[in-house]
Amino acid sequence: MPSQYNIVGTKQRRVDAWGKVTGRAKFAEDYNVAHQLTGRVLRAAYPHARILRIDTSKAERLPGVAAVLTAKDVPGSKVFGIVTQNQYVLAEDVTRYLGDGVALVAAVSRKVADEALTLIKVDYEPLPIVSDPEEAMKPDAPKIHGESNIFVHHKVRKGDINSGFAQADFVIERRFKTQFVEHAYIEPEAVLAEPGEQGGVRITGSIQNLFSSRRSVAAALTIDLNKVQLIQSTLGGSFGGKDEVMTSMCCRAGLLALVTGKPVKMVNTREESMLESYKRHPYALYYRWGAKNDGTIVAMEIRIIADGGAYASMSPFVTWRSVVQATGPYHCENVKTDVYAVYTNNNYTGAMRGFGSPQVNFAIESMMDELAEHVGKDPLEIRVQNCFTRGSVTATGQKLDHTVSLKQVLNEAAAVADFQKKWKAYRSASPAPKKRGIGLACSYRGVSLGAEGTDAAGVIVSVQTDGSVILSSGVTDMGQGAQAQMSHIAAEVLGITMDRIQFLNTNTSRVPDSGPTVASRGTIMGGSAAKKGAEIVRASLLDAGAEMTGVPAGDLSIKNDYLIKSTTGERLASFAELAAECFKQGRPLIGLGWHKSPKTSWDKEGGQGTAYFTFVYGTNIAEVEVDTETGKTDVIDFVSAHEVGQTISRGGVEGQIFGGVAMGVGYGLLEDFEIEDGTPKQLNFDEYLIPTSMDVPPIRTVLVENADPAGPFGAKSIGEPANEIAAPAIVSAIFNATGKRLTEIPASLERVLLGHALNRGGPRGSLQKELPEDTVCKIRPVRNETL
Amino acid sequence: MLFRVTQESCKQTMKKITIQTSVNSRTHTLEAAPNQTLLDLLRDTLGLTGTKRGCEIGECGACTVLLDGVAVNSCLVLAPQIDGRQITTVEGLANGENLSPLQKAFLDHEAVHCGFCTPGTLLSAKDLLDHNPSPTEHEIRVAISGNLCRCTGYVQIVEAIDEAAQKMRESNE
Numbered sequence: 001m002p003s004q005y006n007i008v009g010t011k012q013r014r015v016d017a018w019g020k021v022t023g024r025a026k027f028a029e030d031y032n033v034a035h036q037l038t039g040r041v042l043r044a045a046y047p048h049a050r051i052l053r054i055d056t057s058k059a060e061r062l063p064g065v066a067a068v069l070t071a072k073d074v075p076g077s078k079v080f081g082i083v084t085q086n087q088y089v090l091a092e093d094v095t096r097y098l099g100d101g102v103a104l105v106a107a108v109s110r111k112v113a114d115e116a117l118t119l120i121k122v123d124y125e126p127l128p129i130v131s132d133p134e135e136a137m138k139p140d141a142p143k144i145h146g147e148s149n150i151f152v153h154h155k156v157r158k159g160d161i162n163s164g165f166a167q168a169d170f171v172i173e174r175r176f177k178t179q180f181v182e183h184a185y186i187e188p189e190a191v192l193a194e195p196g197e198q199g200g201v202r203i204t205g206s207i208q209n210l211f212s213s214r215r216s217v218a219a220a221l222t223i224d225l226n227k228v229q230l231i232q233s234t235l236g237g238s239f240g241g242k243d244e245v246m247t248s249m250c251c252r253a254g255l256l257a258l259v260t261g262k263p264v265k266m267v268n269t270r271e272e273s274m275l276e277s278y279k280r281h282p283y284a285l286y287y288r289w290g291a292k293n294d295g296t297i298v299a300m301e302i303r304i305i306a307d308g309g310a311y312a313s314m315s316p317f318v319t320w321r322s323v324v325q326a327t328g329p330y331h332c333e334n335v336k337t338d339v340y341a342v343y344t345n346n347n348y349t350g351a352m353r354g355f356g357s358p359q360v361n362f363a364i365e366s367m368m369d370e371l372a373e374h375v376g377k378d379p380l381e382i383r384v385q386n387c388f389t390r391g392s393v394t395a396t397g398q399k400l401d402h403t404v405s406l407k408q409v410l411n412e413a414a415a416v417a418d419f420q421k422k423w424k425a426y427r428s429a430s431p432a433p434k435k436r437g438i439g440l441a442c443s444y445r446g447v448s449l450g451a452e453g454t455d456a457a458g459v460i461v462s463v464q465t466d467g468s469v470i471l472s473s474g475v476t477d478m479g480q481g482a483q484a485q486m487s488h489i490a491a492e493v494l495g496i497t498m499d500r501i502q503f504l505n506t507n508t509s510r511v512p513d514s515g516p517t518v519a520s521r522g523t524i525m526g527g528s529a530a531k532k533g534a535e536i537v538r539a540s541l542l543d544a545g546a547e548m549t550g551v552p553a554g555d556l557s558i559k560n561d562y563l564i565k566s567t568t569g570e571r572l573a574s575f576a577e578l579a580a581e582c583f584k585q586g587r588p589l590i591g592l593g594w595h596k597s598p599k600t601s602w603d604k605e606g607g608q609g610t611a612y613f614t615f616v617y618g619t620n621i622a623e624v625e626v627d628t629e630t631g632k633t634d635v636i637d638f639v640s641a642h643e644v645g646q647t648i649s650r651g652g653v654e655g656q657i658f659g660g661v662a663m664g665v666g667y668g669l670l671e672d673f674e675i676e677d678g679t680p681k682q683l684n685f686d687e688y689l690i691p692t693s694m695d696v697p698p699i700r701t702v703l704v705e706n707a708d709p710a711g712p713f714g715a716k717s718i719g720e721p722a723n724e725i726a727a728p729a730i731v732s733a734i735f736n737a738t739g740k741r742l743t744e745i746p747a748s749l750e751r752v753l754l755g756h757a758l759n760r761g762g763p764r765g766s767l768q769k770e771l772p773e774d775t776v777c778k779i780r781p782v783r784n785e786t787l
Numbered sequence: 788m789l790f791r792v793t794q795e796s797c798k799q800t801m802k803k804i805t806i807q808t809s810v811n812s813r814t815h816t817l818e819a820a821p822n823q824t825l826l827d828l829l830r831d832t833l834g835l836t837g838t839k840r841g842c843e844i845g846e847c848g849a850c851t852v853l854l855d856g857v858a859v860n861s862c863l864v865l866a867p868q869i870d871g872r873q874i875t876t877v878e879g880l881a882n883g884e885n886l887s888p889l890q891k892a893f894l895d896h897e898a899v900h901c902g903f904c905t906p907g908t909l910l911s912a913k914d915l916l917d918h919n920p921s922p923t924e925h926e927i928r929v930a931i932s933g934n935l936c937r938c939t940g941y942v943q944i945v946e947a948i949d950e951a952a953q954k955m956r957e958s959n960e
Binding site: 011013014016017018019020021022023024025026027029030183184185186187188234235236237238239269270478479480481651652654655657658659660661662663684685686690691692693694696698699 | 835836837838839840841842843844846847849876877878880881886890893894895896897899900901902903904905906909927928929931932933934935936937938939940941942943944945
């Protein structure tokens with residue numbers, strides 16, 4: 001079927017790619033100005049300690065040092081935070097995790113700044129550390145902030161679980177555990193802060209959510225928002241990760257710039273980045289399901305404890321998504337879910353791709369598999385039997401009145417992967433050193449922010465007099481392709497080719513506050529705003545065309561870069577001529593598109609409401625080969641099916657799926673940011689392992705398109721859905737291969753072989769400096785043999 | 788514990804060494820400290836910021852450049868080691884505004900997402916194709932296994948390198 005669109009749904013070169021293949025793209029560390037100072041941070045010596053005294057006098061006297069600052073030098077708000085303001089720009093009297101900043105130095109060079117850091121003397125009184133969230137819930141645990149470490153308790157209540165369990169033929173009860181995960185954006189954090197010409201500051205850097213960071217900088221420095229200009233440099237990945245850690249860096253660099261009157265550059269090393277930045281929450285998940293012998297689920301009781309680390313950050317929102325989605329896309333009349341977030345002395349945890357869904361999906365999908373096993377069905381059958389369809393009512397009481405594509409994605413993925421046949425064959429395969437298995441997982445996901453808060457975004461479409469186009473938006477591109485998506489949509493509406501479009505990086509002083517670029521809202525929110533902005537300009541261009549040609553505007557259209565007569569297709573003027581004419585007639589060539597999402601609602605006590613205005617649906621199928629002698633698992637094939645509403649950029653959607661699966665393979669098999677007693681054990685890529693090109697399997701994508709009226713051209717979202725079910729599919733495949741069910745991830749060699757993780761106990765890898773030299777042997781692959 | 792000993796943070800003052808080198812086919816005579824890395828020399832002395840700093844321990848591959856045609860992590864090469872030798876960085880791949888076949892293929896296959904690993908990956912790929920014009924998919928994956936990418940899952944990168952190889956073979960026929 002020929003598409004009704006010219007650009008939407010096609011494969012186009014990304015608007016941001018040319019600069020990235022030529023080296024011209026400027027990432028944060030690539031910005032330098034004359035006379036800039038280097039800013040450095042002195043970080044906490046203990047995960048939990050009282051700061052008794054800070055003596056900066058020696059550091060201040062070091063030649064080349066321009067400023068040495070501590071918490072007392074922050075003129076305005078000393079704390080920031082999106083929900084709860086309890087994260088300090090610089091630790092004031094207590095350090096709460098090892099990434100806390102205690103003092104700042106600005107100096108003429110990195111060398112001088114680093115030397116100055118060694119001259120700052122801090123007297124600490126170490127305090128007891130709490131590193132286990134379940135320990136932290138106990139009344140006698142050391143307290144991180146105030147009276148209790150429990151800072152979030154979300155509930156969902158539906159029906160009556162007691163009567164539900166009374167109807168059950170059997171009950172399945174399991175505890176699951178997930179790990180800390182590092183975002184591992186390849187670009188470490190960096191900013192350049194310059195004193196503003198009329199006061200204030202201008203900060204250019206690797207910032208994901210510029211408007212929330214700007215609010216915090218303004219409050220910390222007591223400057224009006226119009227004098228705090230945050231400019232996004234080309235962002236080298238974020239995945240939810242360059243939010244609060246950048247807010248803190250912006251506040252610190254901005255403060256140094258104002259105090260010294262000089263530009264100040266700050267760059268994190270990889271070690272500093274991993275030490276300071278927030279992670280994906282580890283969850284402890286207690287699932288108890290009651291079911292009938294036919295596979296019907298009659299009760300779900302769920303209790304989840306999230307390790308929030310030292311600060312509130314996004315935990316209240318992350319865990320809210322968890323409580324909404326904790327039952328999965330499955331019918332159940334009786335539900336009781338409680339999700340807690342708890343302070344500890346670990347790295348704080350916040351937004352990371354998935355945002356509270358990868359953890360619960362691992363538990364839900366493992367439970368589904370166990371249920372299937374118990375009633376003698378296969379993983380596909382049990383899901384098709386229980387899953388939501390149009391008109392279903394979720395655990396939060398929301399009626400799904402859109403096209404619910406779950407059965408479709410399940411069945412299409414299973415057909416492509418030949419799931420049921422392989423599942424049966426692998427299950428009954430005879431013992432062998434290497435065994436194959438296939439596993440399946442599915443999910444539903446609320447699109448955008450939902451009832452978390454206000455959800456609106458703006459895009460400016462500006463046509464130039466030569467027919468070239470500039471777009472700018474408050475929705476940021478971190479590499480996920482938001483600019484490309486918005487450009488596809490604007491090009492479709494304007495009837496032009498993509499190569500006419502130039503997209504500007506976000507600048508808080510030049511585009512409207514569009515909220516954070518999170519929750520997979522780039523396409524549905526930014527795209528809707530781009531569509532409206534382009535429609536405003538298009539109407540103006542058609543009016544100009546009508547005046548120029550005498551043909552009524554209603555009979556005109558723009559297609560393939562030409563103004564045409566709709567009825568005959570006759571070309572009346574080129575797009576460039578039309579743009580010039582529009583300018584000549586004094587008509588606007590600019591449009592601000594503004595889009596506000598449909599209404600959502602939430603009743604906190606009852607845990608009921610219209611949580612999200614629409615949902616997406618996905619299914620992942622993983623095929624693995626497990627070495628039963630070592631426990632090593634290789635993913636050898638992967639099918640990822642997603643309902644996206646409408647594809648906007650084919651390469652963009654597929655790219656998000658490929659990348660999401662790769663990150664899910666890391667989550668399922670490799671990645672574990674270990675923290676022992678508040679001390680992170682891996683601070684660089686020699687020990688924190690993310691998938692390489694040798695670890696990622698071939699991936700086949702299945703795109704299901706059921707246009708949703710809530711999105712531009714029917715499009716919804718893909719960024720996070722692509723990442724949230726790979727790990728459970730892999731774990732399910734390991735069960736199919738070995739008969740062993742893992743309840744903790746990652747599925748490391750030890751867990752697969754022994755059923756539990758091994759703790760090395762001692763210092764590891766690059767932290768082994770204190771060992772005698774002859775006992776340290778570090779071997780890495782060397783490619784530059786010629787040296 | 789956290790501040791790695793770099794050229795700047797090293798307290799000893801060392802005598803500078805004069806080196807002659809060719810970077811992207813232009814010869815330079817430069818002064819470098821004995822402990823300066825090639826990465827710092829490229830970024831700070833020559834202003835070639837297309838070469839990226841990702842981990843500084845040779846794990847992520849973002850700083851990959853060609854040294855006499857062989858891909859190396861420039862964070863692990865000392866500047867004086869390039870005396871008398873040739874360096875190619877991402878800025879040297881295109882001929883003016885004319886992109887190389889690899890660069891074009893990366894655009895056509897959307898192999899570029901955030902773009903931070905792209906320069907290093909392009910140079911690993913160039914090393915491969917210069918020495919092996921018809922690589923298998925496995926050989927492509929091995930060649931870029933030292934370039935960490937968090938965005939793409941490598942699929943579109945592998946496709947792009949494969950297509951560039953094809954195009955380069957066709958134009959050589």
